[in-house]
Amino acid sequence: MATQSARRTQAERTAETRARIMDAVVECIADVGFGRATASEITRRAGVTWGAVQHHFGDKDGILRAVLEDSFERFAERLEGMPGTGASVNERVDAFINCAWSHFGSADYQSTFEILLQVERARAPGDLPTWQSGMSKEWSRIWRAAFADARLSRRESLALQRYTVSVLTGIASMRVIGGGGQRRPDAELDLLKDALSRSLQGQA
Amino acid sequence: MATQSARRTQAERTAETRARIMDAVVECIADVGFGRATASEITRRAGVTWGAVQHHFGDKDGILRAVLEDSFERFAERLEGMPGTGASVNERVDAFINCAWSHFGSADYQSTFEILLQVERARAPGDLPTWQSGMSKEWSRIWRAAFADARLSRRESLALQRYTVSVLTGIASMRVIGGGGQRRPDAELDLLKDALSRSLQGQA
DNA sequence: CCGCTTCCATAACGATTGCAATGGAAACCA
DNA sequence: TGGTTTCCATTGCAATCGTTATGGAAGCGG
Structure with missing residues (x-):
């Protein structure tokens, strides 16, 4: 063969x-x-x-950076196919989180996350953080496209975005430090979706 | 001197x-x-x-484990002083999250978190995960004491607890990989508090 | 078919790592 | 006060890390 x-x-x-x-x-x-x-x-x-x-x-850092860039790139590609403002907010939130979790929850991302931590700690104080330079812009653009009709201030929108990323990162982290997290964290994701839907629809 | x-x-x-x-x-x-x-x-x-x-x-692992245990211990001590069921749910949630964040948001915890990741990855497949053996029980006990009056099933309560830990861990993680997170993540913590208050009071 | 470039294996190298063994100083106990 | 235990500095070592230098094989252009 x-x-x-x-x-x-x-x-x-x-x-x-x-x-x-x-x-x-x-x-x-x-x-x-x-x-x-x-x-x-x-x-x-x-x-x-x-x-x-x-x-x-x-050198070794070269591979690590390449893996990070590749991961960011595939994540951005994955996010591209999000439904536009045609669907309801709930549907869009559901699709968005499911799609994002298919990235953060993947086995590959666990490795990426460890690289990210390590590379970030070795970063020179002047350089941009890896996440910001590699992913933040794409993420923000796609988010705005998906939820363009939400009546939120720029500050509120950014807070929601940060919250989403934090929760996804946190759930992924717990699978590492908590060990046996083979279980799908559906309950946690549902709580996140609820918070997003509520906030995006202006329900204080 | x-x-x-x-x-x-x-x-x-x-x-x-x-x-x-x-x-x-x-x-x-x-x-x-x-x-x-x-x-x-x-x-x-x-x-x-x-x-x-x-x-x-x-040996070196010995120091790392000692630092982890010390961190867990101080966290448990910090959580002890939580208000009982006398206060309102909102007040208890607020106090609980503020107290928990004073741990997860501390500079020391960033180091603890890195140790946790590293030690956990070197763990033998049979051993208990570090978090579970060191912290899970204390956390769960104090949580139940603080929110004993909530009408939640055991499953729902556990999901809420996991969500809380995940969000706090996630916010802490983003401060590392996101870099410039010297800003206090008040908005994210408020979103978490809202979700907790709502769920604990049975507002679907 | 032949020079040239790209691709990759091999074999060293210097620097560090964490650890074991030994010895001695300080504190405790009688 | 003398013997014993606890505490910690010193030294040397085996292993391993990431890297560099060099040589040759495989594809490419003429």
Whole structure:
């Protein structure tokens, strides 16, 4: 099978190697945690050597940043298909949260989250926070598009957005530190949806 | 000054050395992040040598666990002084969340949280999750004492508790990965309080 | 078919890590 | 006051980390 590997274009080889390395990083962190996701462990899982990593990503921080950007990108793509102002507020909230949770609740995001924490703590004081530079703008744009008809001040809207992100992040975090959170946090998500629907409809 | 140090009881020496080491761990993680909180950096900040750490805590994991336990303990103590069922639900919710946030929002908790993530990922599959073994019981007991009069099923009560912890954890997490969160998240906390008050009073 | 570039494996390197072993000073107990 | 225990500094070590330098194989353009 796949003995075509003797005949592949450079672009194909590059794409596959990059994907294998990035997948290995995510899988490795998910399995043994960030602290034990060493360079040798990553290369072992990816089935490549460190030379390959060096060629494509430069150094270890390079892979981590690439994984983060990839995660942000796929999240933004996922959010694109949100229903417009045609549907009811409740329906839009439901779709939005479900979609967002399909990202925050994914196994991959647990790894991304650990990378995010680690990279963020190593950030130079002058640089923009990783979340803000990578995700905040997309998130905010899509949010405004989905809930453009809500009668909220800019301040109120931002607070709601921050609350949403915080809750999703928190539920995801608890799955890590709380351990056995294989259970789907439907109750928590429902509480979040209620709060959103109520606030977006101006019910103080 | 403090040349009294030539005359101190063993218990005093022990207490001070332990406190200095644990404080150094927290301070170190808060400053440079868990990844760079190495043994030498910790001992440098504490003004002791590794021998002292080894004597009191055994190994590095020992310090981390001690810091976690200490954090849990102080949190439980803080929660003890909650008003009983005399006050109104709104007042109790307000006091409870303010008190809980004074823990989750503290600078120390950021370090604790990073330790928690790291230790949890290194946990053996059979062991209890750190949060559950260290904090869940106390939390649940105090919660039930504070809101004993709420007409909620056990399932609903647990969901509310989990939601509360998730939101607080999430807000705290966003301060780390979002960077500039020196701002007090009053708006988010208000949204949480509203959800709690409403649910505890049975307003579907 | 052949130079050239891209891609990746191999094999070292220096720096750090956390830990074990030993020794001595201070505090306690009699 | 002398023996014992507690406390902690020192030193050395094995392991491992991430990185760099170099060489060769695979695809590409002429």
